[in-house]
Amino acid sequence: MKRIVVLLLALMLTTASLAACQKAEQTASPDTTVQATQSATTAAAQSKATEAQTSNNNTSTTKLTQGAEVVTTANVTSDGAINATDLFSDRDLKQTADLSQAVYYDLSDNNNITITSEGVYVISGSANNASVIVEAGDNDKVQLVLNGVTITNESAPAIYVKSADKVFVTTVENTTSALTVSGTFTADGDTNTDAVIFSKDDLILNGLGTLNISSSDNGISGKDDIKITGGTINITSTSDAIEANDSIAVAEGTITIKSNKDGLHTENDEDNTTGYIYICGGTFDITTASDSIQATTVCQIDGGNITASGSEGIEATYVQINGGTVNITASDDGINGSNKSSAYSVTVEINGGDLTVNMGQGDTDGIDSNGNLYINGGTVNVNANSPFDYDGEGKLSGGTVYVNGTQTTELTNQMMGGGPGGMGGGMGGQMPGGNMGGRGGFAQ
Numbered sequence: 488m489k490r491i492v493v494l495l496l497a498l499m500l501t502t503a504s505l506a507a508c509q510k511a512e513q514t515a516s517p518d519t520t521v522q523a524t525q526s527a528t529t530a531a532a533q534s535k536a537t538e539a540q541t542s543n544n545n546t547s548t549t550k551l552t553q554g555a556e557v558v559t560t561a562n563v564t565s566d567g568a569i570n571a572t573d574l575f576s577d578r579d580l581k582q583t584a585d586l587s588q589a590v591y592y593d594l595s596d597n598n599n600i601t602i603t604s605e606g607v608y609v610i611s612g613s614a615n616n617a618s619v620i621v622e623a624g625d626n627d628k629v630q631l632v633l634n635g636v637t638i639t640n641e642s643a644p645a646i647y648v649k650s651a652d653k654v655f656v657t658t659v660e661n662t663t664s665a666l667t668v669s670g671t672f673t674a675d676g677d678t679n680t681d682a683v684i685f686s687k688d689d690l691i692l693n694g695l696g697t698l699n700i701s702s703s704d705n706g707i708s709g710k711d712d713i714k715i716t717g718g719t720i721n722i723t724s725t726s727d728a729i730e731a732n733d734s735i736a737v738a739e740g741t742i743t744i745k746s747n748k749d750g751l752h753t754e755n756d757e758d759n760t761t762g763y764i765y766i767c768g769g770t771f772d773i774t775t776a777s778d779s780i781q782a783t784t785v786c787q788i789d790g791g792n793i794t795a796s797g798s799e800g801i802e803a804t805y806v807q808i809n810g811g812t813v814n815i816t817a818s819d820d821g822i823n824g825s826n827k828s829s830a831y832s833v834t835v836e837i838n839g840g841d842l843t844v845n846m847g848q849g850d851t852d853g854i855d856s857n858g859n860l861y862i863n864g865g866t867v868n869v870n871a872n873s874p875f876d877y878d879g880e881g882k883l884s885g886g887t888v889y890v891n892g893t894q895t896t897e898l899t900n901q902m903m904g905g906g907p908g909g910m911g912g913g914m915g916g917q918m919p920g921g922n923m924g925g926r927g928g929f930a931q
Contacts, residue, residue, distance in 0.1 A: 545600055547591040549611045551634060551659065557582040557695060559716050561738035562767050562790050568807045568836075569765050569787045575716060575738050582695050582717040584609075584632045584657050594636060602629055613637035618644055623651040630655040633698065635662035641670040648686035656684065658696030658718045667701040681726070682708030692740070694718040705730055706746075715740045715769065727752040728775075735782075736765040737791065743772045750779045750795070759783055760830040764803070766791045766811070778802050779815070784828045788813060788840065800844065804828040808865065810840045818847040821871070824856035833858025833879070837886065839865040846871035852901060860898065862886050876901040 559580045563571035589607040592600050594614035601620045602608055605627035610619060611634040618640065621629050629651050638645040645666035648654045658664055672681045682705035684690070690709045692698070697719040700706045706722040707713065709731040716738045722728040728744040729735060730752040744750045750773040753762035762783030771793040773779040779795035780786060786803035790811040795801070800815030802823040815821045821844035824835040835856040842865060844853040853869035854860060860877040864886040874890045875881065881898045888895050 545592045545595055545598060547593040547609070547611055549591055549593065549609070549634065551586055551589070551609055551632070553586045554583055554660065557717075559693075559739040559768075561716070563738075564767070564789050564809060567787050567789060567809050568785050568805055569763060571736075571765055571767065571787075571789070574736055574765065575714065578628075578655070579691050579693070579714055580716050580738065582657070582693050583660075584630050584655075586632075589632070594638065602631075605629060607632060609634055610636050615639050616641060616643070618647050620647045620649060621651050621654055622649040625650065626652050628653045628655070630657060632657050632659060633662070633664040633694070633696070634659045635696075636664045636666075638665075639667045639669070642668070642673040644668065644672075644680050644683060644685040646684045646686075647675075647680060648688055648690065651688050653689040653691060654686060655691045655693065656698070658694030658698050660695035662696040663699065664696065665699045665701075669701075669703055672704055681705050682730075684708070686710065686713075690714070691716065692718060692720065697721070700724070702726070706744075709733075712736070714738070715742065722746070724748070728773075730754070731762075733761050734763050734765065737767070737769045739768045741770045744774065744779075746773075746775045746777075748775065749777050749781050750775045750797070751781070752778070753782045753784075755783070759828045762828070763787070765789075766793070771795065773797070782827075784831055799823050802827075804831045804833055806835045807838070808836070808840050808842060809838045810865075812841045813843070815842075815844045816846075817844070817851070818849075819851060820855040821846055821851075821853045821869070822855065823852075824858055824860070826857055834861070835859070835877075836861045836863070837865050837867060838863045839886075841866045843868040844871065846873075848872070852876040856881075862888060862898070873901040875899055 561575045565572045584607050589609050591609045594612040594617055596615045599618045599620055603622055607630045609632040617638055623629050666683045668683050683700045683702045684707045686709045689712045691714045693716045700722045702724040705726045706724040706728040712734045713731040714736045717740050719741045721743045723745045726748045728746040728750050732755040735751050735753055751764055753764055755761045763785040764782040765787050767789040769791045773795045775797035778799045779797040780801045782803035785805045786801055787807045788811050789809045793813045796816040798819045800817045800821045804827045806822055806824050822835055824833045826833050835854055846853050853871035853874040855876040857878050859879040860881045862883045866887045868889045870891050875898050883898045
């Protein structure tokens with residue numbers, strides 16, 4: 488009997504022990520599951536952040552379909568004032584982005600999207616007071632693909648490039664993106680961020696879509712080089728529409744500008760030996776209160792279709808027109824060669840293309856050079872009281888020239904004491920790169 492009681496007690500103790508263990512397991516299980524879930528979620532988030540290398544939480548579910556590759560051909564020249572052979576890279580000219588590794592983001596009000604590493608980033612949606620900020624490494628190439636975005640800010644750039652090797656702003660085909668800054672820009676420390684697109688490094692604008700920019704100051708500002716190789720760009724600005732420290736180069740695109748200052752402007756306050764403008768393609772419709780196109784050193788036009796209306800049409804230390812169609816309506820000087828750079832001789836040189844200059848009444852000059860004027864080719868139509876004004880040497884050695892509707896074989900000179908205006912070649916002054924002379928029979 489005692490043995491039976493002992494066995495029953497042992498059985499009861501075993502059953503109680505098993506029940507206690509099961510209860511402990513059931514109690515511990517939810518905590519373990521939550522901890523594991525949190526760990527997995529954190530790991531996934533860290534992985535995504537590492538993959539995208541961004542500091543925002545605007546991940547988008549929008550995905551684009553990879554379309555056929557579209558590449559622009561740059562009709563560059565090598566024998567002009569600027570040797571443009573290697574000016575545009577293959578990627579500069581590619582109008583479609585490689586989306587295979589793209590990261591997607593949606594805009595939202597009062598939230599910035601900050602990109603810190605190389606890659607392709609597709610931006611979609613609309614937002615107020617939001618910026619896309621690029622703060623990547625010095626060797627990183629970043630491509631921003633604008634998928635029909637709308638950004639309206641009061642005081643900050645819509646796109647702000649703080650650091651990178653190069654940033655591409657690419658518009659998607661059949662989309663329109665609108666970037667607006669309506670108030671007074673707020674400085675970022677010592678940086679005066681005074682443009683809707685503001686870049687401290689090289690900037691490329693391309694694509695197959697439309698980009699509309701409206702600014703209470705400058706439209707696009709680049710502290711290094713700006714290149715445009717495609718897309719439709721419409722800019723309305725109270726200051727310069729497109730400005731750069733080192734250069735502006737355009738291979739293709741449809742560009743419409745309405746500016747209360749300059750249209751295209753290159754200038755470096757600390758170095759007057761830089762700041763050129765090169766155009767070999769594209770269609771321009773520029774209306775400005777000041778200069779339509781102004782470069783510190785060289786303005787070279789090899790192609791394109793340019794319609795410009797302003798106080799002055801084209802101004803630079805060295806103006807060279809080798810091709811394209813240029814129509815200028817101006818109230819001061821149509822083309823002005825002026826001493827802006829200590830590195831180059833003041834020269835206006837026309838070697839080709841079709842140039843028409845229509846001047847307003849009064850003390851205005853069709854083509855005004857504070858140095859030399861050479862016409863070696865092309866068709867030149869000047870309608871003005873003072874068609875030509877040059878302080879140095881003037882030579883008409885080729886091409887077809889009309890003054891107020893009448894063909895002429897001599898250059899008249901409004902400026903007394905200027906050089907001879909007869910036929911013959913001439914020296915073109917100091918060229919970029921240190922080469923003397925230009926095209927059309929000039930010294931090489």
